[in-house]
Amino acid sequence: MTDAKRESWMSAQLEKELTAAAENGTVSCARIQEFAAKHSLDIIKMKSFVDCIGLKVTGCQKLCA
Numbered sequence: 001m002t003d004a005k006r007e008s009w010m011s012a013q014l015e016k017e018l019t020a021a022a023e024n025g026t027v028s029c030a031r032i033q034e035f036a037a038k039h040s041l042d043i044i045k046m047k048s049f050v051d052c053i054g055l056k057v058t059g060c061q062k063l064c065a
Helices: 012-021 029-038 043-053
Strands: 026-028 056-058
Touching (some): 012 029, 026 029, 029 043
C-alpha cells in the first residue's frame, strides 16, 4: 500500500460499491478492472483509490505499474 491521497472523485458511493465487491478486505485485479470500466475510471487512478480505502489486490496483472 502506498501513501495515496484521497481525491475529490473518490466518492463515498464509489468506495461503498468497491468495498462491497471485496471479500475480507481483498479484491481481484480483474474485478478492479471491471469496476474501472463500469465507472469510466483510469486504471492508474484505481490503484490510488484501492490504496486509499485499504483494500488488498489479488491476482495483479501489472496494468497500473
